Amino acid sequence: xxxxxxxxxxxxxxxxxxxxxxxxxxxxxxxxxxxxxxxxxxxxxxxxxxxxxxxxxxxxxxxxxxxxxxxxxxxxxxxxxxxxxxxxxxxxxxxxxxxxxxxxxxxxxxxxxxxxxxxxxxxxxxxxxxxxxxxxxxxxxxxxxxxxxxxxxxxxxxxxxxxxxxxxxxxxxxxxxxxxxxxxxxxxxxxxxxxxxxxxxxxxxxxxxxxxxx
Numbered sequence: 001x002x003x004x005x006x007x008x009x010x011x012x013x014x015x016x017x018x019x020x021x022x023x024x025x026x027x028x029x030x031x032x033x034x035x036x037x038x039x040x041x042x043x044x045x046x047x048x049x050x051x052x053x054x055x056x057x058x059x060x061x062x063x064x065x066x067x068x069x070x071x072x073x074x075x076x077x078x079x080x081x082x083x084x085x086x087x088x089x090x091x092x093x094x095x096x097x098x099x100x101x102x103x104x105x106x107x108x109x110x111x112x113x114x115x116x117x118x119x120x121x122x123x124x125x126x127x128x129x130x131x132x133x134x135x136x137x138x139x140x141x142x143x144x145x146x147x148x149x150x151x152x153x154x155x156x157x158x159x160x161x162x163x164x165x166x167x168x169x170x171x172x173x174x175x176x177x178x179x180x181x182x183x184x185x186x187x188x189x190x191x192x193x194x195x196x197x198x199x200x201x202x203x204x205x206x207x208x209x210x211x212x213x214x
Contacts, residue, residue, distance in 0.1 A: 045088035
């Protein structure tokens with residue numbers, strides 16, 4: 001009699017195994033309800049089997065608040081109990097982004113006119129838009145139409161330190177054009193120091209390899 005009673009108690013206390021597919025369907029319903037016109041979510045990896053005290057529970061999951069993949073905790077909440085399981089969720093946003101009008105290879109130099117603007121779903125934060133009169137060197141191959149992000153390129157300075165520049169010097173109504181040596185890097189509109197005939201002068205970058213001193 002004691003053995004039978006013990007067996008019954010064990011059966012009552014044992015958790016119920018729940019397959020990951022069943023949990024995934026509930027999580028996907030939440031992600032669809034959380035999606036908007038310009039934001040959508042996708043469950044990338046189904047949670048593993050979970051063990052729950054009973055089959056009546058709700059799923060509580062907070063989708064990622066930034067673009068990209070993220071591992072999050074989905075909570076299974078029942079009457080007086082809670083179980084946390086991990087799952088992988090992708091957040092995509094519909095955004096305007098810069099793209100190239102032609103395919104380019106690593107090391108190629110591109111300018112403002114090589115870019116165009118497009119709109120579509122992206123899973124990375126948009127952190128780059130080309131600027132006029134700027135040049136960029138590609139760090140990797142980029143296909144035509146592919147979104148361009150800051151990590152894919154590096155800005156080429158309009159004026160580079162220790163390089164000769166065309167100096168336009170305007171002082172007291174006199175205008176002088178000559179060569180000088182840049183003492184620091186600078187882009188269009190930046191203030192940089194240049195070296196001319198033993199003098200250190202401050203000027204403004206007005207173009208590629210050009211500095212104005214007043």
